[in-house]
Amino acid sequence: MKVSAGRERCIGAGHCAITAPGVFDNGDDGLVVVLTPEPEDGDRQVVDRAERLCQSRAISLTSTSGGRRWARPRTGQTGRPPTSTTP
Numbered sequence: 001m002k003v004s005a006g007r008e009r010c011i012g013a014g015h016c017a018i019t020a021p022g023v024f025d026n027g028d029d030g031l032v033v034v035l036t037p038e039p040e041d042g043d044r045q046v047v048d049r050a051e052r053l054c055q056s057r058a059i060s061l062t063s064t065s066g067g068r069r070w071a072r073p074r075t076g077q078t079g080r081p082p083t084s085t086t087p
């Protein structure tokens with residue numbers, strides 16, 4: 001698993017550093033810093049939780065075994081087709 005974080009999206013809420021302190025930290029400017037870009041498989045659960053808790057969707061997880069990318073849709077996207085609300 002590879003971890004990356006977009007500092008341009010980060011709002012410095014700190015949930016990632018609290019949830020997975022060995023993987024994330026907040027820099028002097030308050031924005032996310034990735035301490036461990038390739039965490040051990042045993043950290044998968046906390047890293048996944050940190051990604052889910054990130055309000056700004058700044059965290060991306062990528063499988064190193066090929067294939068699946070563990071990134072959620074951005075805010076406002078559900079992954080489902082849009083439904084019309086007009087009659």
Ligand code: SF4
Pocket residue numbers: 005009010011012013014015016017024026031032053054055056057058059
């Ligand atoms: S949880 Fe998201 S918004 Fe908060 S510090 Fe981490 S990357 Fe930034």
